[in-house]
Amino acid sequence: MLFPTHLVAGYVMARGTNRPVWWVIFGTVLPDAIDKPLALAGVTELFHTVAHSALAVVVLALALRTGARGAAVWVGWVIHLAMDAGQIIINGRPADVQFLLWPVVEHTPVISLPPVEFFLGYIGSPAFFLEIGFWVFAAFVASRDPSLRAVDPTRDGDAKSALRDD
Numbered sequence: 001m002l003f004p005t006h007l008v009a010g011y012v013m014a015r016g017t018n019r020p021v022w023w024v025i026f027g028t029v030l031p032d033a034i035d036k037p038l039a040l041a042g043v044t045e046l047f048h049t050v051a052h053s054a055l056a057v058v059v060l061a062l063a064l065r066t067g068a069r070g071a072a073v074w075v076g077w078v079i080h081l082a083m084d085a086g087q088i089i090i091n092g093r094p095a096d097v098q099f100l101l102w103p104v105v106e107h108t109p110v111i112s113l114p115p116v117e118f119f120l121g122y123i124g125s126p127a128f129f130l131e132i133g134f135w136v137f138a139a140f141v142a143s144r145d146p147s148l149r150a151v152d153p154t155r156d157g158d159a160k161s162a163l164r165d166d
Helices: 003-017 021-040 054-063 068-090 094-101 115-122 126-143 159-163
Strands: none
Touching: 003 021, 003 068, 003 126, 021 068, 054 068, 068 094, 068 126
């Protein structure tokens, strides 16, 4: 999945589950924010390792057991991994989902590209078109979200409450 789609998925999931929006979005960002720089710096060989592992999800669940914010970060993280695994399966490479088992299973994916090359190869794939449909759905969800409606500060009422993040 493309990075912006992870952000939008976090928003949609947070609104659908009444979780703190920014914390879910933060969780959807973390796997790429951790793994991409590690791979680009040559610390790891692949772009899906440490933070894209199911082991990381378990450790994170234990570390963030308390509070709505911790649960929201965990939900975002799980969404990210599920979306990445889904796009790999949809694009016909189900064996590459083994990245979820890192470091227990070392697997070299059929396609292991840096972000720009991945993006160029991803355009036109089946998952790319599914992603476009998801963006349309997300736009529909956003159009129904009262917190995203324009606030008129000249009208009575608390303008700040319309913009608050649960």
